Amino acid sequence: MQRIKNPKMNSTINVTPLVDVVLVLLIIFMVIAPRLNLDQAITLPETQRPPDKPQTERQIVVSITADGQLHVNDQPVGREQLPQELLAQAAAIGEAQVVIKGDARLSFGHVQKTMFEIEAAGFKDVGLIARQSEGS
Amino acid sequence: MGAQSQDSGGGYASEINITPLVDVVLVLLIIFMVIVPVMMRGYDVSIPGEAQVAPPTDERAEQIVLHIEDASCSIVEPPQGPGLPAGCVVHINDTPVTVERLAGEVAAVYAERSGDDRVLFLAAQPALNYEYVMRILDAARSQVQDLKIGLVTAG
Numbered sequence: 001m002q003r004i005k006n007p008k009m010n011s012t013i014n015v016t017p018l019v020d021v022v023l024v025l026l027i028i029f030m031v032i033a034p035r036l037n038l039d040q041a042i043t044l045p046e047t048q049r050p051p052d053k054p055q056t057e058r059q060i061v062v063s064i065t066a067d068g069q070l071h072v073n074d075q076p077v078g079r080e081q082l083p084q085e086l087l088a089q090a091a092a093i094g095e096a097q098v099v100i101k102g103d104a105r106l107s108f109g110h111v112q113k114t115m116f117e118i119e120a121a122g123f124k125d126v127g128l129i130a131r132q133s134e135g136s
Numbered sequence: 137m138g139a140q141s142q143d144s145g146g147g148y149a150s151e152i153n154i155t156p157l158v159d160v161v162l163v164l165l166i167i168f169m170v171i172v173p174v175m176m177r178g179y180d181v182s183i184p185g186e187a188q189v190a191p192p193t194d195e196r197a198e199q200i201v202l203h204i205e206d207a208s209c210s211i212v213e214p215p216q217g218p219g220l221p222a223g224c225v226v227h228i229n230d231t232p233v234t235v236e237r238l239a240g241e242v243a244a245v246y247a248e249r250s251g252d253d254r255v256l257f258l259a260a261q262p263a264l265n266y267e268y269v270m271r272i273l274d275a276a277r278s279q280v281q282d283l284k285i286g287l288v289t290a291g
Contacts, residue, residue: 017156021163028167045267046218047274050177099178105214108269109262115287119183129178130270133218 038074041065045104046133053127058096060089064114066103082114083121090123099127179273181258181285198253200245201288202276203227204260204269209235211268220275221268235272243279254280259288 042065062082063071070077072085090096098118102111115126206212209224224235233241246254256276260269277283 017159020156021159024160024163045270047271049274049278050179053176053178053180055176099176102266104265104267106266107212107262108260108264108266111266112260112262112287115181115183116289124184125180125182127178127180128270129176130274132177 038063038065038071041103042101043104044101044129044131047130048133050130050132053099053129058093059127060086060093060096060098061101062086062098062114062118063101064103064106064111066105068106068110070114079117082117086118086121086123096123097125097127098123099129101129179270179277179285181287183287184289199255199257201229201257201259202242202272203229204258204264204272206261206263208232209264211265212263214265215267215271220271224268224272226272235275238272238275239279242276242283246280246283251282254282255284255286257286257288 042063061071061073063074065071070079070082072082072089077085086098100111100114100118102114111128118126204211204226209221209226211221211224215221220235225232226235226238227233228238228241228245231241242256246256258269258273260272273285277285
């Protein structure tokens, strides 16, 4: 009896590790999906030697898409609400630097205007995020 | 014989199955390997506020401003490929410089300066393309260490 039972038990595939892995993948993609969408919408300007600008907790990311839509930490924000939103984010994390991810197709004036608005909200330094060009 | 088989059976049951743990850890490792190369790179730019007291005139004469103007450097449309705009002339204070020679010229200007005096002010016309302005800025600071970039506040 026992000899017949044992081979039967071995023949079933153990799906537990598979389910574990799939669930972990699902959770991770759920977390990074909104971020990826915005990053794909913005083509960062390509330069030869952009200095490293490590991502930290104390950064507020202001993204400007090619059509001029502003985002603060990946959440769409109207131009009028930008100062309040920046101050609210800064209050949550303390001393913060604003970094701008501007689309390469924008005019310099558009980015400049946003920089002045950020300065008016009380941030003296901003970071302009760029991408290192390929093959250099 | 009977005792032996019982022993091995008991041994199997008491071992922790680490296969799912290893699976999950490997998947996490792969995901972090994919995410980490997407490191941010960028330029720090300071914006002198309007409330800030204007520096005395003799110091102001020392300020070095990089002017990019539509008249001598038409870069309104986004670039089609990598590299600096061809035939573009910018001005360091009032001296015209082609973008190809910009890195060397800026290095010569800042050779005598150090520390807090190494500030380059950027005055680009609003209509110009952001990516080209960034490339010119990158070329300007490429041969000077610790060059700070400032934004000219008044148009």
